[in-house]
Amino acid sequence: MLAVYILWGSTAPAIKIAVQSIPPFDMAALRFLIAGGILWCWVRLRREPLPTVRDWRGAAITGTTLLTLIQRRYPATHFLQMSSMQMLVGFVELSVLGALSGERLSLAEFTPAATAALAFLIVFGSIVGFSAFIWLTRNVETVLASTYSYVNPIVAIVISVLLLHEPLTWHTLLGATLILAGVALMIRLAPRGGAGFAALK
Numbered sequence: 001m002l003a004v005y006i007l008w009g010s011t012a013p014a015i016k017i018a019v020q021s022i023p024p025f026d027m028a029a030l031r032f033l034i035a036g037g038i039l040w041c042w043v044r045l046r047r048e049p050l051p052t053v054r055d056w057r058g059a060a061i062t063g064t065t066l067l068t069l070i071q072r073r074y075p076a077t078h079f080l081q082m083s084s085m086q087m088l089v090g091f092v093e094l095s096v097l098g099a100l101s102g103e104r105l106s107l108a109e110f111t112p113a114a115t116a117a118l119a120f121l122i123v124f125g126s127i128v129g130f131s132a133f134i135w136l137t138r139n140v141e142t143v144l145a146s147t148y149s150y151v152n153p154i155v156a157i158v159i160s161v162l163l164l165h166e167p168l169t170w171h172t173l174l175g176a177t178l179i180l181a182g183v184a185l186m187i188r189l190a191p192r193g194g195a196g197f198a199a200l201k
Helices: 002-009 011-018 024-045 053-065 079-100 112-139 148-163 170-189 194-198
Strands: none
Touching: 002 011, 002 112, 002 148, 011 024, 011 112, 011 148, 024 079, 024 112, 053 079, 079 112, 148 170
16 A cells, blocks of 8 residues: 555656656657556566456556456456556557647657656556555455545655655645545545555555
């Protein structure tokens, strides 16, 4: 859980840096193409069974929604393979959106800061973070896996304040405190024992 909190929470500041010079849809498409391609090659080396049509349909649905309950309906394929499939589907969708919005990639847009941010998003935000999330949806209680959507924005705020020097208001602090209190309550009320709680440690 902590890996998903931190890694996915840190993607928002990284995206802010990357899209300062790289068109947003094309940046995200390139991110998912590279990360998904790497994972696809990895699972092929592991000789995992090729995905079925149902697996690809599941990847298209779950990759778009990221809803924990829906993720649990497609457990047949290896979690790394499902991660790669979801990202490759995302690449196609984002490429279409980029083309429709008139975006065009240029090497001049890949500044050192943007390239470093994109590399971070590929490795930690996608390959590690996305795969960790898929694993969580299959191994922890639904209520625990879903807490990422509440905690990630807070992590993003903290990193943005510390590294990007963005302002921090009392409204933001109050909201973050209430969210963390709610997440703590969800965790406290969740069933104890088993892999779910172990994943929090």
